[in-house]
Amino acid sequence: MEGVAMKLPSFKSLAPTAISVASTFSIRRSLSFARRSSSLSAATITADSEPVSLGHRARKDFRILHQEVNGSKLVYLDSAATSQKPAAVLEALQNYYEFYNSNVHRGIHYLSAKATDEFELARKKVARFINASDSREIVFTRNATEAINLVAYSWGLSNLKPGDEVCAPLVILTVAEHHSCIVPWQIVSQKTGAVLKFVTLNEDEVPDIDMLREMISEKTKLVAVHHVSNVLASSLPIEEIVVWAHEVGAKVLVDACQSVPHMVVDVQKLNADFLVASSHKMCGPTGIGFLYGKSDLLLAMPPFLGGGEMISDVFLDHSTYAEPPSRFEAGTPAIGEAIALGAACDYLSDIGMPKIHEYEVELAKYLYETLASVPDVRIYGPRPSESVQRAALCSFNVEGLHPTDLATFLDQQHGVAIRSGHHCAQPLHRYLGVNASARASLYFYNTKEDVDSFIVALADTVSFFNSFK
Amino acid sequence: MAASMSSSCYLSSLRLIPFNRTFFSSVNPPSKNLILRPIPSFLRTIVTFLKIPTVIVSPLSASSSPSSSVDLQPIEELPPKLQEIVKLFQSVQEPKAKYEQLLFYGKNLKPLDSRFKTRENKVEGCVSQVWVRAFFDEERNVVYEADSDSVLTKGLAALLVNGLSGRPVTEILRVTPDFAVLLGLQQSLTPSRNNGFLNMLKLMQKKALSLEVKAEEGTSESTTDEASVVEVDLESKPPSVVEVEESESVSNVVALGSRGMRIREKLEKELNPVELEVEDVSYQHAGHAAVRGSAGADGETHFNLRVVSDAFQGKSLVKRHRMVYDLLQEELQSGLHALSIVAKTPAEV
Numbered sequence: 089m090e091g092v093a094m095k096l097p098s099f100k101s102l103a104p105t106a107i108s109v110a111s112t113f114s115i116r117r118s119l120s121f122a123r124r125s126s127s128l129s130a131a132t133i134t135a136d137s138e139p140v141s142l143g144h145r146a147r148k149d150f151r152i153l154h155q156e157v158n159g160s161k162l163v164y165l166d167s168a169a170t171s172q173k174p175a176a177v178l179e180a181l182q183n184y185y186e187f188y189n190s191n192v193h194r195g196i197h198y199l200s201a202k203a204t205d206e207f208e209l210a211r212k213k214v215a216r217f218i219n220a221s222d223s224r225e226i227v228f229t230r231n232a233t234e235a236i237n238l239v240a241y242s243w244g245l246s247n248l249k250p251g252d253e254v255c256a257p258l259v260i261l262t263v264a265e266h267h268s269c270i271v272p273w274q275i276v277s278q279k280t281g282a283v284l285k286f287v288t289l290n291e292d293e294v295p296d297i298d299m300l301r302e303m304i305s306e307k308t309k310l311v312a313v314h315h316v317s318n319v320l321a322s323s324l325p326i327e328e329i330v331v332w333a334h335e336v337g338a339k340v341l342v343d344a345c346q347s348v349p350h351m352v353v354d355v356q357k358l359n360a361d362f363l364v365a366s367s368h369k370m371c372g373p374t375g376i377g378f379l380y381g382k383s384d385l386l387l388a389m390p391p392f393l394g395g396g397e398m399i400s401d402v403f404l405d406h407s408t409y410a411e412p413p414s415r416f417e418a419g420t421p422a423i424g425e426a427i428a429l430g431a432a433c434d435y436l437s438d439i440g441m442p443k444i445h446e447y448e449v450e451l452a453k454y455l456y457e458t459l460a461s462v463p464d465v466r467i468y469g470p471r472p473s474e475s476v477q478r479a480a481l482c483s484f485n486v487e488g489l490h491p492t493d494l495a496t497f498l499d500q501q502h503g504v505a506i507r508s509g510h511h512c513a514q515p516l517h518r519y520l521g522v523n524a525s526a527r528a529s530l531y532f533y534n535t536k537e538d539v540d541s542f543i544v545a546l547a548d549t550v551s552f553f554n555s556f557k
Numbered sequence: 558m559a560a561s562m563s564s565s566c567y568l569s570s571l572r573l574i575p576f577n578r579t580f581f582s583s584v585n586p587p588s589k590n591l592i593l594r595p596i597p598s599f600l601r602t603i604v605t606f607l608k609i610p611t612v613i614v615s616p617l618s619a620s621s622s623p624s625s626s627v628d629l630q631p632i633e634e635l636p637p638k639l640q641e642i643v644k645l646f647q648s649v650q651e652p653k654a655k656y657e658q659l660l661f662y663g664k665n666l667k668p669l670d671s672r673f674k675t676r677e678n679k680v681e682g683c684v685s686q687v688w689v690r691a692f693f694d695e696e697r698n699v700v701y702e703a704d705s706d707s708v709l710t711k712g713l714a715a716l717l718v719n720g721l722s723g724r725p726v727t728e729i730l731r732v733t734p735d736f737a738v739l740l741g742l743q744q745s746l747t748p749s750r751n752n753g754f755l756n757m758l759k760l761m762q763k764k765a766l767s768l769e770v771k772a773e774e775g776t777s778e779s780t781t782d783e784a785s786v787v788e789v790d791l792e793s794k795p796p797s798v799v800e801v802e803e804s805e806s807v808s809n810v811v812a813l814g815s816r817g818m819r820i821r822e823k824l825e826k827e828l829n830p831v832e833l834e835v836e837d838v839s840y841q842h843a844g845h846a847a848v849r850g851s852a853g854a855d856g857e858t859h860f861n862l863r864v865v866s867d868a869f870q871g872k873s874l875v876k877r878h879r880m881v882y883d884l885l886q887e888e889l890q891s892g893l894h895a896l897s898i899v900a901k902t903p904a905e906v
């Protein structure tokens with residue numbers, strides 16, 4: 089019971105009957121809370137002295153990682169595609185459906201008031217997680233892709249039109265963008281005539297910042313770039329980019345899918361106009377993501393999807409719209425998922441994003457170094473150095489071996505889960521001159537041993553296929 | 558009539574492909590679309606009716622299926638070379654050895670000339686690049702060539718090439734991806750966009766069919782039955798299976814031959830119908846390979862049946878169709894290719 093009060097303050101207000109009725113459930117919950125609190129106390133008490141890494145401690149919270157696949161222990165190295173969820177997040181989702189599931193915002197009765205409270209609390213948690221000034225700057229969407237589409241259709245269609253100037257408005261992207269940050273702008277450009285320009289890579293295999301700076305002109309209306317690349321593992325200097333863009337009156341949209349889960353992201357410091365992220369990459373459930381937009385921008389934007397929730401008054405011939413964020417949240421939202429995302433924010437904050445980032449920087453270096461030591465391996469993106477910090481992922485190719493073969497064998501024979509393909513970055517792969525690549529991506533629940541297992545499996549795979557040449 | 562016709566056709570086409578049921582428990586329509594999509598709509602008609610007898614007559618296949626729990630296509634229905642390959646893989650227990658075997662096939666695959674690595678020859682939905690080429694030999698058997706930049710995929714392609722090359726179109730079209738399960742390679746059979754193996758097989762079947770169609774269009778019709786032969790203009794056939802049957806059955810009434818009479822007798826005797834219509838629509842399928850040669854001299858291969866009987870009371874649509882098929886087993890085994898069934902109770906008419 090003490091655990092309940094501490095970890096989920098919202099349950100203080102829950103009717104006592106609910107807790108006493110679910111006796112078996114509470115046993116299970118208290119066990120998992122015990123597990124969670126012990127893992128966290130280990131984190132706080134023994135951080136300085138013990139040799140057990142964050143990865144080892146965190147693993148206990150992720151039951152899914154403790155299984156065998158194809159006869160070997162699962163080594164999950166695909167967190168850039170989706171992250172695993174800790175027990176606390178799963179419980180939050182279960183709790184919602186089990187104790188207070190109800191539609192939000194419109195209801196009068198107890199359950200719906202409770203659901204609404206928790207839903208809006210989750211919004212506040214997300215706002216706090218990225219240091220937004222107001223929770224109304226957080227719009228819940230289905231995922232980051234939908235969030236970018238929201239900006240494209242709502243802000244883009246009305247702001248990327250030629251207007252008075254004769255020349256077409258410019259949108260600046262990079263060749264390394266994820267498809268979700270390319271295709272919506274292509275759609276908008278087809279409708280409005282806006283021109284898209286792409287920044288290419290420099291010799292360090294990162295987007296050329298000087299080129300980006302030069303591209304920015306009075307014609308530029310939007311710069312839409314990633315914070316951390318899901319293929320190259322490089323980061324862009326968003327703060328500087330925002331300064332340059334704002335000088336010419338352009339807006340900046342940041343695709344923070346690979347940064348928000350792994351490091352401190354402070355939208356006040358970055359000063360970006362729009363920022364998007366997905367819940368499922370940051371220990372939250374699928375089906376929910378968010379758009380951060382500065383208040384004055386959101387207020388001026390027309391709706392994206394039409395329906396309930398986003399309206400103020402509806403007549404037969406016209407309707408008036410609600411204020412943001414509701415204006416952009418048509419229909420019943422993914423309530424349970426939003427609440428679980430809030431729980432994910434809590435979980436990550438409890439560990440501490442700086443701590444997670446520090447651990448991952450170390451892991452990233454270890455991964456890069458051990459992978460680079462395997463012969464015939466070509467890793468994409470910059471080399472880690474004093475000035476360059478890579479994200480904890482490596483996209484790579486082995487000479488003479490198709491990444492699909494590699495990934496298949498790693499999975500079938502060694503239980504190692506990596507991704508092979510273009511990782512939703514076909515233009516980047518075309519630019520690099522390859523059809524596909526393999527990618528191993530880590531999160532704070534991975535350990536050095538995971539990396540070691542991967543490298544051993546990789547060596548075995550390479551020798552197996554080489555023997556057939 | 559049209560509604561029930563369409564539902565019977567829908568069910569018929571669903572039942573064609575057993576893995577539809579067994580592997581994709583979640584959503585049926587996408588898998589149905591996946592099977593039908595690559596094949597142009599007018600050709601879909603032919604493929605639909607072609608496949609029914611091998612699957613519906615399940616009492617036969619159940620016993621011979623090696624995998625007891627699931628209704629897989631029996632191995633005997635596969636082309637001989639493919640049967641051999643499947644048996645070979647089954648005899649190799651260790652997964653690593655299976656992969657070695659697969660790679661061995663791939664290594665010995667005849668290389669594909671780069672001028673054949675075109676868009677039409679590319680298999681959709683593969684993360685690796687796979688090309689397949691098909692052409693007829695002198696005996697109108699299909700010969701395949703293939704290549705891939707991924708060695709595992711090349712192995713799979715080689716497997717299919719070795720297993721299907723040199724065989725007639727009908728045999729190739731009968732193959733379902735079930736045998737991949739028997740190989741034990743754990744190649745996923747879900748109809749996702751990225752399932753290269755499934756798409757490879759489908760492309761090979763599609764190419765076989767289009768070779769056949771092209772050859773047919775080159776020659777005049779050559780059936781020998783006494784029924785009035787209608788030049789089947791494949792290009793202009795309406796897209797839905799339903800409409801084909803409806804529009805053409807009215808204007809071309811054909812006298813029943815011996816098989817038609819037998820069907821009528823059997824159904825009358827066993828089902829005691831209030832209404833019974835037996836219509837021979839074989840001429841609509843005259844000219845395609847399944848009809849030629851395998852139907853025997855009478856050429857009676859395709860029928861529309863309309864049966865109204867109390868015997869169907871309380872039975873689901875599937876059960877009703879089953880009843881009819883069971884009664885006509887003998888015919889199905891001796892050259893009857895396809896039935897389109899409307900089965901109603903008197904109350905439903």
